[in-house]
Amino acid sequence: MFSEVNVRVYENLVSLLLRLGKKEEALEYIERSRSKTLRDTFLKSGITSFDEKTRGLLTLYDELSRKEASINYELVSEKGKPTPNLEKVDNLVKTLAKTRKDFTKVTSKLSTEHPDIYKLLSIQPGTFLDLEKKNKLPSNSVFVEYFITDKQTYIFLMSDKDLIVKRVSVTKEELNNEVSSFREIVQKNKSIPSNAWRDNGSDKYDDNIKPFKDVSIRLYRYLLDPIEDEIKDADIVAIIPFGSLHYLPFNALAKESSDGGLEFFIEKKGLVYLVSTSASYLDLVLRNGKKREIGSVVAFGNPDLGEPELVLPYSEEEVLVIKEMFPNATVFLKRDATKDNFKRSWGKYEIVHLAAHGLIQEDPSILLAPIGSGSLTLTDITGLQPARNTQLVVLSLCDAAIERNGSNPTGAELNSVALAFSSVGASSVIASLWRVDDRATSQLMKKFYRNLKIEGKFNYEALRKAQLDMLKRSDKYSQPFYWAPFVLVGVWE
Structure with a gap:
C-alpha cells in the first residue's frame, strides 16, 4: 500500500508549491497521490485484468511518479534559497527532464495498451482546471477538495470561475482523532431523540449530547467555517475528501443555533461526494450524468x-x-x-x-x-x-x-x-x-x-x-x- 515515505513526498511538494503560490501545480500532485491510493486498492482486490506485465507497468508508473515529485521538490527548494547552488540546480533540471521523459513514455504505453485501466485508475494527466476551460462545470456548484498534512490542512475551492486555496491550522493527527470521536459518539447516541440537543442540565445531556455537539461544532469550524463566504451562493457543494475525511458525513457537521440547538450543514446546502478532480474522472461522471x-x-x-x-x-x-x-x-x-x-x-x-x-x-x-x-x-x-x-x-x-x-x-x-x-x-x-x-x-x-x-x-x-x-x-x-x-x-x- 501507499507507504509513509510516498505520502511524505507528495505532502512536502504540495506544501512547498502552495507556499510559492503554484496552486494549480499543487492540485495536480494531490490528484497523483489519490490515483496511487486507488490503484493500490484495485491491485489488492485481485482484478483479473491486472496480469503480471500490467502490474509491473503500474509499479514503474508509480515509481517514476514518486521520483519525479521528489526531484521536483528538491529543485524548487534549491531554487528558493537566497543563494542557490547553480551546479546542483543544473543537474536537478537535467535529471527531472529525463525522469519526466521516462514518465511520459510509461503513461503513453498505459494509455495505448490498457486504455480501460488507464481511465479507471485516474492515471490520465490533467485536473479540474482542464474541465474549467471546457466550460463543463455546473454554474450552481462549488467543488471543495481537502488535502491534509502533518502540519496543516489545505482546502481547495473550485468553481466555474476561480480556484481558491485556504489554509487551516489543524493537523492530520488532530483531524483523525476528531473523526474517530465523531463516529464513536454518533453510535453511542443512537437511541436518544434529537430534540434533546439543548442543554437541559441533565446527566444524559452532559454524558451523551454535549460530546456530540462539541465534536460536530469543532469539525464544522475546521472544515466548513473557513469557506462559508465562498459557498454561500452555491446550491451544490461537491466534497472531495482526503484521508480520514472519507469516513465523515459532512451533512451532520453543525453550528450551534441561537436557541442552543444545532443547525446541520444538510439544512443549508445540497451535498455530494466525488472521488477526485482528475480530468479523466470528471469527464467520466459528467458524461454519464x-x-x-x-x-x-x-x-x-x-x-x-x-x-x-x-x-x-x-x-x-x-x-x-x-x-x-x-x-x-x-x-x-x-x-x-x-x-x-x-x-x-x-x-x-x-x-x-x-x-x-x-x-x-x-x-x-x-x-x-x-x-x-x-x-x-x-x-x-x-x-x-x-x-x-x-x-x-x-x-x-x-x-x-x-x-x-x-x-x-x-x-x-x-x-x-x-x-x-x-x-x-x-x-x-x-x-x-x-x-x-x-x-x-x-x-x-x-x-x-x-x-x-x-x-x-x-x-x-x-x-x-x-x-x-x-x-x-x-x-x-x-x-x-x-x-x-x-x-x-x-x-x-
Missing part, C-alpha cells in the same frame, strides 16, 4: 443466504415498496436475488437497487444468493459490460460500513466501489459510511424513492429531503446515526 426521466428500475432484496440470522425482512419490504411506486420495476427477492441475475440485469435499467448484506472494506463485497458464491466483488463490477442507461446504483446495505484503515486511513474503500460502477456506466452511487440497521435503512430508502418518483427530485435532492425528514422526527430515528451515513458519490442530477 446527462439528466433523463426516471424509467426502468431493478431491485434486489433479502437474498437467501441460508442462515436465519441473515434474513432481512425490512429490505424485502423496501423492495416491494419500490415495486409499488414503479409498477414496471423488476424485482428479485430471496433465492432469485443472485449474482447471476444481477449480471444479466446490468445495463438494462436506469436505477439498480441492492438491499442486502455487504461490507465496503479493502476488498468490497455485496452478499447476494447463493451463500458462498454470490458475493459481488470489485472484480465482478469492473468486469461488467459498460451500461449506457444506468443513472444510479443504490447500495442499501444494512451491514455496509467503511472500515478505517489503521492510523493512516485513505478512504479508498468507498472510492473504489464508486469508481468501479462509474467505469461501467453508472453516473452515481449511494452508499453508507457505517452500519445502519435494516429498519432505519428501509425507512430512509422509501422516502428517497418517493421523492424521486412523486416529487421529481434530482438524486441529491431526493436523498437530502429523505434525510431531512428523518432529522425532523421526534423519535430516535432523528439521530444522525440513522440518516447521516448515506452519501451520494458522483453525478447529483
Whole structure:
C-alpha cells in the first residue's frame, strides 16, 4: 500500500508549491497521490485484468511518479534559497527532464495498451482546471477538495470561475482523532431523540449530547467555517475528501443555533461526494450524468443466504415498496436475488437497487444468493459490460460500513466501489459510511424513492429531503446515526 515515505513526498511538494503560490501545480500532485491510493486498492482486490506485465507497468508508473515529485521538490527548494547552488540546480533540471521523459513514455504505453485501466485508475494527466476551460462545470456548484498534512490542512475551492486555496491550522493527527470521536459518539447516541440537543442540565445531556455537539461544532469550524463566504451562493457543494475525511458525513457537521440547538450543514446546502478532480474522472461522471426521466428500475432484496440470522425482512419490504411506486420495476427477492441475475440485469435499467448484506472494506463485497458464491466483488463490477442507461446504483446495505484503515486511513474503500460502477456506466452511487440497521435503512430508502418518483427530485435532492425528514422526527430515528451515513458519490442530477 501507499507507504509513509510516498505520502511524505507528495505532502512536502504540495506544501512547498502552495507556499510559492503554484496552486494549480499543487492540485495536480494531490490528484497523483489519490490515483496511487486507488490503484493500490484495485491491485489488492485481485482484478483479473491486472496480469503480471500490467502490474509491473503500474509499479514503474508509480515509481517514476514518486521520483519525479521528489526531484521536483528538491529543485524548487534549491531554487528558493537566497543563494542557490547553480551546479546542483543544473543537474536537478537535467535529471527531472529525463525522469519526466521516462514518465511520459510509461503513461503513453498505459494509455495505448490498457486504455480501460488507464481511465479507471485516474492515471490520465490533467485536473479540474482542464474541465474549467471546457466550460463543463455546473454554474450552481462549488467543488471543495481537502488535502491534509502533518502540519496543516489545505482546502481547495473550485468553481466555474476561480480556484481558491485556504489554509487551516489543524493537523492530520488532530483531524483523525476528531473523526474517530465523531463516529464513536454518533453510535453511542443512537437511541436518544434529537430534540434533546439543548442543554437541559441533565446527566444524559452532559454524558451523551454535549460530546456530540462539541465534536460536530469543532469539525464544522475546521472544515466548513473557513469557506462559508465562498459557498454561500452555491446550491451544490461537491466534497472531495482526503484521508480520514472519507469516513465523515459532512451533512451532520453543525453550528450551534441561537436557541442552543444545532443547525446541520444538510439544512443549508445540497451535498455530494466525488472521488477526485482528475480530468479523466470528471469527464467520466459528467458524461454519464446527462439528466433523463426516471424509467426502468431493478431491485434486489433479502437474498437467501441460508442462515436465519441473515434474513432481512425490512429490505424485502423496501423492495416491494419500490415495486409499488414503479409498477414496471423488476424485482428479485430471496433465492432469485443472485449474482447471476444481477449480471444479466446490468445495463438494462436506469436505477439498480441492492438491499442486502455487504461490507465496503479493502476488498468490497455485496452478499447476494447463493451463500458462498454470490458475493459481488470489485472484480465482478469492473468486469461488467459498460451500461449506457444506468443513472444510479443504490447500495442499501444494512451491514455496509467503511472500515478505517489503521492510523493512516485513505478512504479508498468507498472510492473504489464508486469508481468501479462509474467505469461501467453508472453516473452515481449511494452508499453508507457505517452500519445502519435494516429498519432505519428501509425507512430512509422509501422516502428517497418517493421523492424521486412523486416529487421529481434530482438524486441529491431526493436523498437530502429523505434525510431531512428523518432529522425532523421526534423519535430516535432523528439521530444522525440513522440518516447521516448515506452519501451520494458522483453525478447529483
